[in-house]
Amino acid sequence: MNWPKQSPHLSAYFKSPVDPYQIQCDDPPKSNLRGGLLRNDRNNHHLILKNPLKYGPRSWMKYINTPHYDHSSQAKVGVLITNLGTPDEATKPALRRYLKEFLADPRVVEVPRLIWWMVLNLVILNIRPARSAKAYQTVWTDEGSPLMIHTQHQAQALSDHLKELGHNVIVKYAMRYGNPSITNTLDEMAAEGVQRLLVLPLYPQYCGATSASTFDAIASDFTQRRWIPELRFVTHYHDDAAYIDACAEKIKAHWEDHGKANKLLFSYHGIPKRYLTNGDPYHCECYKTSRLIAEQLNLDEDEYMTTFQSRFGREEWLKPYTDETLKSFPSAGVHSVQVFCPGFSADCLETIEEIGEENREYFMEAGGKRYEYITALNAEVGHIHALSQLIERNLSGWNTKTTATENAQQLTQQRAKAMGAAQ
């Protein structure tokens, strides 16, 4: 029987007498490839699935198919930075949507599901959205939520800097809760041909509630995809030299403009103490970050302190608490304080309002004289350079510096060499 010459996939599929492996799957485009029973792109060795229902946001198909399958193209590398997420607007309904998604995550609130479902839906979501909306209104800008704006700027600055360094990568950002969602952003990256993905959650200190939760979201997204990209995931960078350096330089620059205070307070987002006793390394990583920054700044142990902010609910969270510490400072003779939040890679509600406003009031009302909040690293050059180094290290071996043409040339040379050796 004379079967038409087909792509290796199709010939294997239809049990063609043509040796399915006579054309190597990795081969560059060959002119003898012709359409089979399914459409097989004649030049580019594409397998194009024509049914648009099979690709797109969660259709009736179990797996999202790959829209564009091209052996000869270079595997594109994507860098996805993520942060926690923020409401779409500073309004009660938007806060309700955001908090519902965020607080339903079992990584965030580790309480038996049925009990928590009732507390969340019957109590918290009836009270908190209005209160939080008011707080968000105090930090909201014309362009939107500060966390969103800083994250957008970080992604753009990283994309520009990595390009300057000669890397051919697609940089995007996503939020763990709310928008732009991880799934939509991964859809965009897949559509742009990303086959190698580096995920960098912008949480320097590992915590199950943040870093692992982001991994869960990526893993859960992958359960829906036919062709998952090669994955690298940064779980933490709390002691990364460039990150420590960026924090220390930021504080030094503040000292140059304003001078030093009695005390430098490193305030981190808190978590329930139970998570620490159950083995979460977050607490230790926060302390290590503080120590390394302090060493870089030549600070003695009594010149700085580590505290935890943003408590939620009634159980004990990591101590010492930032607010209680600041209230106690003046009576202990500490009248001037500078607060820096190394765990927040971008300014957000928890830094601008809670540290910049609320805790300032506590300190001043308790008799404090001078209170300064040192802003987060945001999209500042030092931060972008530090993150770029971290990204570069994690991209190693992924060949981001060669173009598609250079890659095709390299491939041809390797084949010619291999054929020469075989003869």
Ligand SMILES: C=CC1=C(C)c2cc3[nH]c(cc4nc(cc5[nH]c(cc1n2)c(C)c5CCC(=O)O)C(CCC(=O)O)=C4C)c(C)c3C=C
């Ligand atoms: C309910 C428990 C919470 C845990 C555990 C928690 C851990 C945690 N969070 C961050 C970073 C951020 N949290 C932010 C806001 C925020 N956090 C919680 C609760 C928990 N966080 C709530 C309810 C909120 C919403 C604000 C409010 O209603 O009070 C933010 C700011 C987001 C923004 O839009 O600006 C960040 C960032 C970390 C790093 C962390 C554990 C280490």
Ligand SMILES: [Fe+2]
């Ligand atoms: Fe939080």
Ligand SMILES: [Fe+2]
């Ligand atoms: Fe510890």
